[in-house]
Amino acid sequence: MFCSSALENFAAHDFGKWSGLPASCSLAEVTQHFRLVNDGYGFARLGKSKREFRMLVAKNYDQPVRVWSDGPQALLLDVAYPSFSTSVADLLKDLGEPQAKFDCEWSTIRIAKGEWVYSDRGLALFLSPESSKVLHLAVFPSTTLQGYGENFQLHLGERRFPSARPR
Numbered sequence: 379m380f381c382s383s384a385l386e387n388f389a390a391h392d393f394g395k396w397s398g399l400p401a402s403c404s405l406a407e408v409t410q411h412f413r414l415v416n417d418g419y420g421f422a423r424l425g426k427s428k429r430e431f432r433m434l435v436a437k438n439y440d441q442p443v444r445v446w447s448d449g450p451q452a453l454l455l456d457v458a459y460p461s462f463s464t465s466v467a468d469l470l471k472d473l474g475e476p477q478a479k480f481d482c483e484w485s486t487i488r489i490a491k492g493e494w495v496y497s498d499r500g501l502a503l504f505l506s507p508e509s510s511k512v513l514h515l516a517v518f519p520s521t522t523l524q525g526y527g528e529n530f531q532l533h534l535g536e537r538r539f540p541s542a543r544p545r
Contacts, residue, residue, distance in 0.1 A: 381452075385411040388455060388517060389437055391463045394472035398500025398520035403452040405432075408445050412436045425529040429453065454530050456516040466512055470494075473501070478523055483535025484513050497526040504534065 381403035387396065389411070415433040422431060424446050433442040439457055446454040462469050473496060482493035482504055492513075494503045500521070504514035518530040 381407045382411065384517075391438060391461055393462060393501060393515075393517075394464060394469060396496075396499055396501050396517065398498075399452070399455065399517045401451075401519040404450050405445065405447040405452045406450065408452045408455070409434070412443060412445075415442055423533050424454065425527060425531050427529070454516055454518040454532075456514060456532060458514050460512055460515040462512070466510060469512075470509070473499070476503075483533075485534070485536050488535075495523065495526055497521050497523050502526070502530070502532070504532075 381400050384399050384403065385408065387393070409432070412434040415435055419430055419432045421428050423429075424431075429446050429448060431444045431446045434445055434455075436443040436457070439460065441458045441460075443455055443457045445452055446456075464472070476494040476496050477498065478495045479491040480493040480495065481488060481490050483489070484492065484504055489505070489507055492505050492507065494505060496502070498520055500518045502516040502518075503512050504516075505511065506513055514532070514534060516530065516532055518526075521530065
């Protein structure tokens with residue numbers, strides 16, 4: 379699959395037959411297809427490494443899409459609260475059983491078996507506790523479960539610090 383075809387499927391919210399973000403996708407191709415929010419960028423942990431990311435505006439997504447990169451190569455796209463071309467129940471049926479279900483953190487809560495990983499399809503879904511809503515979506519090149527953990531696993535937990543008490 380070509381990068382442009384994968385990006386069109388991403389934009390169309392069509393993941394039932396998703397087969398991975400092509401490893402040949404460049405950051406330049408992604409930013410030609412989706413507009414950057416601004417010139418800013420950040421760094422955070424992706425898998426076991428610190429990686430650069432930028433924020434994009436993608437048609438039909440209510441939230442900004444984050445594109446992760448390693449130099450000129452686009453590694454992963456992720457977005458919070460995605461919608462789909464079908465219902466979540468139908469999507470999960472189309473995808474079948476994931477290769478793994480990991481415990482995950484979403485904001486400040488821990489969700490048992492909430493991270494559904496289809497590493498051979500380059501797709502990870504972070505599901506609500508009752509598995510009826512997708513809280514977060516990530517797409518990446520097809521890989522092994524070990525490759526997913528090392529290179530593409532998102533860390534979505536937040537740590538809240540107590541507010542300072544007035545004196």
